[in-house]
Amino acid sequence: MILNTINKSDISSTSLLACLATMTNEDALLLLEDGVYAAQSASVLPSMIPAGVTLHVLQEDLAARGISDRISPDFIRVDYREFVSLALQCDKIVSWN
């Protein structure tokens, strides 16, 4: 089980697309920094994520960008402590840049 982290907007970077292509159904995805934009309900990306992948988004970075109330219900909001727990639940962490 791998935790994949994405810190760039899906508008400016293809890292989320590249990451999605490698994910299997036990993996986890965490969006942080500008990566949180892809968690918006209006984004087409939630529909492209393989079934079984757990989706997380960093609450603090949503709030910093003023989009806390626009998030797809498929995403679980986490704080930094939950981010740490998630990192420990997974065998390894892949940071896509």
Add this chain to the structure above:
Amino acid sequence: MSSFCLIIQGAPSSSASLSALNFAKAVIGSGHQIHRLFFFQDGVLNACANIVAPQDELHLPKAWQQLIRSNALDAVVCATSALKRGIVDKTESDRYELGGSTMLEGFTLSGLGQLVEAGLEADRVINFAP
């Protein structure tokens, strides 16, 4: 209790440095351990003693230094990345006849071997890049 190695590749002007700092605080706050902080590439600028931050902004190098000091963390700065960016300790400054140390106290210049060792020893390695 688990241990983490954090790789910080983002300069103080990047979100990556702040994310890494917040993550490091959460690791400690959750009762886990930081095996090593490894500052690499532009991340070495977090160890620069000459950075001045605007008054209403977080001074990331000082915030890192405070975290390192108060938790006695092992904070390694990649020497090759550092020298290229003008970050030197007293020894390197003397060796290259520069004007003195430009590195904050609490950080240590070393090499990639320290990253390899941390990768073997720590339970998790996490990379914060810009």
